[in-house]
Amino acid sequence: MTITSHGEELILDKERALYLPQHQLLAISDLHLGKSAHFRSAGVQVPSTIAQNDLQRLGLLIEKYQPKTLLINGDMFHHGLNTDIDEFSEWRKHYKDLNFLLVKGNHDRLANADYASMNIDIHEPSFCLGPFCFIHDAPKCTEEELYPISGHIHPGVTIVGKAKQRLKFPCFYFGNEYAVLPAFSTFTGLYNIYPKASEEIFAVTPNSVVKV
Template structure:
C-alpha cells in the first residue's frame, strides 16, 4: 500500500516493512535475531527455523525493492552472540552492496566491533532523513521539527471478523506526533493500539495491508 505522509510517498509492505522511494531506503524494526536461540539455550523449546524464516522474508524484500540502504530501527539482535547471529553473518554477505544501518534499541547490546565485523553502521539515538527521524522508542508528546518513526512496542490492532470474532494483526501506526512500525520478527507479541481522531492505522493481514 502506498500512502503520503508529511509530503513524502511511503510504501507499507505486507512483510512488515516500510520503503521510502525518494531515498531508496527499506526500513524494518524489531528483527530480534538471536531471540529463538537465546530461548533454546535457556531450555525453552522454540523452533530453530524462526531466524531462518525471518531472513528469507528479508531476502525477498531486498530483492523486491533493491534498496541502497536497509535501516533496522532498533532491536536487530535480541541478546548476545549466538548461532542465529552467526547465521546472519553468513547471510549478510549475499547483500554486500546494500548499506546496513542500525538505530540501536534496548536489546542491541553487542560491542560496536561486533557490528563492524558484520558491516553494520551504528546510529544512536536516531537516524534522520527529513522530514522523518527514525528512533527506536519515540518520545511521547513530542512536537519535534522532524516526524519520528519508531518501533519497540510491536503495535497491533483488533478487527472484528465476519463471525463476530476478534482478529488481531500487526499494524503500522501514524499518529499526530509520531509513527510506529510493526515488529518484523514473527516471534513477538502484539501491543494493541487505539488511535485518536485523525490518526491512521494500517493492519498487516496475511494477504495485504489495509487501513482500518
C-alpha cells in the same frame, strides 16, 4: 499499500516493512535475531527455523525493492552472540553492496566491534532523513521539527468481524505525533493500539496491508 506522509510517498509492505522510494531506503524494526536461540539455550522448545525464515523474508524484500540502504530501527539482535547471529553474519555476505544502518534499541547490546565485523553502521539515538526521524522509542526523539518513526512496542490492532469474531494483526500506526512500525520478526507478541481522531492504522493481514 502506498500512502503519503509529510509530503513523501511511503510504501507499507505486508512483510512488515516500510519503503521510502525517494531515498531508496527499506526500513524494518524489531528483527530480534538471536531471540529464538536464546530461548533454546534456556531449555525452551522454540523452532530453530525462526531466524532463517525472517532472514529469507528480508532477502525477498531486498530483491523486490533493490534499496541502497537497509535501516533496522532498533532491536536487531535480541541478546548476545549466538547461532542465530552467526547465521546472519553468513547471510549478510550476500548483500555486500547494501548499506546496513542500525538505530540502536534496548536489546542491541553487542560490542561495537561485533557490529563493525558485520559491516553495520550504528546510529544513536536516531537516524534522520528528509522529514522523518527514525528512532527506536519515539518519545525520546529530540528532533522536534521532524516526524519520528519508531518501533519497540510491536503494535497490533484487533478487528471485530460481522459474526463478532476477533482477529488481531500487526499494524503500522501513523499518529498525530509519531509513527510506529510493526515488529518484523514473527517471534513477537502484539500490543494493541487505539488511535485518536485523525490518526491512522494499517493492519498487516496475510495477503495485504489494509487501512482500518
